Amino acid sequence: MNALTIDSQDWHRLKGNRRARALEQTAAALVYLLKDQPEEALLRLEQATGWLDRSIKAPPCPSHGHHEVAPD
Template identity: 65%
Template sequence: MSQATSQELLEKSTLELAQMLADKCAIAPNDWHRLKSNRKAQANQHITAALVYLQTSQTEEALAHLQQAVGWLDRSISAPPCPTHGHKH
C-alpha cells in the first residue's frame, strides 16, 4: 500500500472504513448465484454489515448480522432459494 493511500485511510472515520469494507464484501446481485453457497463470502458480507451497524449504534441489527455470520460459519444455515425463481409475475 502506498504512503498516500495509507494516509487517506488514516483520515477516514471508523464508520467510513467500515462502510468501505462492507461495500467491498457485499455480494452483488449478478454474483448471487455464484456465491450463494460460499460460506466465507456470506459470512464476510454479514460481518462487515455488522461493523457498520455497530458504528451507528444499531446493536440489534449488528447482532442479527453477527448471528447470520456464525450460522454460515458453523453450517447451521444454508443459502436461501434464488429470489427471482419460483415467483409468478
C-alpha cells in the same frame, strides 16, 4: 461493506460460499455497530455464525422463486 456485499450478478456464484456470506454479514454488523445499532449488529453476527457453523444455507434464487398467479 460495499466491497463485501454480494450483488445480484454474483449471487448464483457465491450463494453457497460460506466464507463470502460470513464476510458480508460481519461487515454489515460492523457498520451497524458504528451506527450505534447493536440489535441489528447482533442479527448480522448471528447470520455470520450460522454460515460458519453450517446451521443455515442459501435461500432459493429470488428470480426463480414461486410466482403467484393473479386471481381472475
